Amino acid sequence: MKSKEEDERNQVYRETLRPNWQKLDYDKTDRGRKMPKPLVCKQYLDGEIFDLETDIRNLSVKTLYEVVHSRRSLRKYNSGSMTKQELAYIANLTCETINFGPGYAFGVIPSGGATSSLETYFYLHDVEGFDQGIYHYMKRENKLMKLPIKVTSDLVNKAMSNQLRNAQIVVFWTATPYRTEYKYSFTAHKMIAMEAGHACQNLYLASESLDYGAVAIAAYNQELSDQLLEIGGEEFVIYIATVGRK
Ligand SMILES: Cc1cc2nc3c(=O)[nH]c(=O)nc-3n(C[C@H](O)[C@H](O)[C@H](O)COP(=O)(O)O)c2cc1C
Numbered sequence: 009m010k011s012k013e014e015d016e017r018n019q020v021y022r023e024t025l026r027p028n029w030q031k032l033d034y035d036k037t038d039r040g041r042k043m044p045k046p047l048v049c050k051q052y053l054d055g056e057i058f059d060l061e062t063d064i065r066n067l068s069v070k071t072l073y074e075v076v077h078s079r080r081s082l083r084k085y086n087s088g089s090m091t092k093q094e095l096a097y098i099a100n101l102t103c104e105t106i107n108f109g110p111g112y113a114f115g116v117i118p119s120g121g122a123t124s125s126l127e128t129y130f131y132l133h134d135v136e137g138f139d140q141g142i143y144h145y146m147k148r149e150n151k152l153m154k155l156p157i158k159v160t161s162d163l164v165n166k167a168m169s170n171q172l173r174n175a176q177i178v179v180f181w182t183a184t185p186y187r188t189e190y191k192y193s194f195t196a197h198k199m200i201a202m203e204a205g206h207a208c209q210n211l212y213l214a215s216e217s218l219d220y221g222a223v224a225i226a227a228y229n230q231e232l233s234d235q236l237l238e239i240g241g242e243e244f245v246i247y248i249a250t251v252g253r254k
Contacts, residue, residue: 082221
């Protein structure tokens with residue numbers, strides 16, 4: 009039987025899922041107080057930059073109807089490198105940002121108030137033309153930057169609570185909550201989680217349309233994942249997914 013303590017704790021956590029918008033006083037948000045707008049696009053200064061292939065429009069082998077209906081979470085993958093085009097296609101459909109400025113960004117992922125709290129990192133495990141490593145998706149340029157982070161597949165696997173398997177790529181989404189809190193205060197957190205869900209669904213569909221499989225991962229090791237990406241505090245991992253050959 010559930011303890012009283014557990015019950016009370018869950019009641020508190022549930023508040024995140026049902027924020028009372030009528031209590032949100034826009035004048036008392038940081039935006040209302042005219043605080044500086046947060047940047048919605050993280051920029052690393054130190055790392056090798058990689059262009060992504062652009063000839064990717066016609067890679068899908070299925071219709072949208074077939075993609076949506078044949079998608080399943082896949083946890084067993086075949087070996088064989090992912091091609092550069094396939095990586096570019098997946099990155100494009102999951103991360104592409106078309107228009108942004110201070111405090112807002114518009115792209116392929118819907119975002120509460122366009123506040124774009126997510127950043128995307130790829131662990132490239134087996135992709136043609138790319139060394140294994142952690143790559144940050146550069147929203148401004150639509151390119152990848154290889155971060156100077158020492159990483160091994162063993163460290164990645166531990167961070168993901170042993171769910172790396174032999175995936176060709178791993179996607180890590182991080183949240184920077186202040187970007188959304190700035191405008192929406194306590195109603196922000198539910199929207200951030202939903203935004204991550206939208207991004208992951210795009211990943212599922214993009215993978216399926218290439219006849220790859222994917223699986224969402226929420227049961228990862230928070231501390232090790234943040235350590236792996238050398239983040240924490242204001243920015244932390246919120247969701248992970250693997251993608252691999254069927
Ligand atoms: C938010 C979320 C978190 C999930 N976390 C994990 C996870 O940590 N590990 C895992 O193997 N599957 C995870 N999954 C995948 C689900 O188990 C899977 O979606 C579910 O069993 C339904 O199967 P389907 O995706 O094939 O429809 C997660 C799915 C969602 C939506």
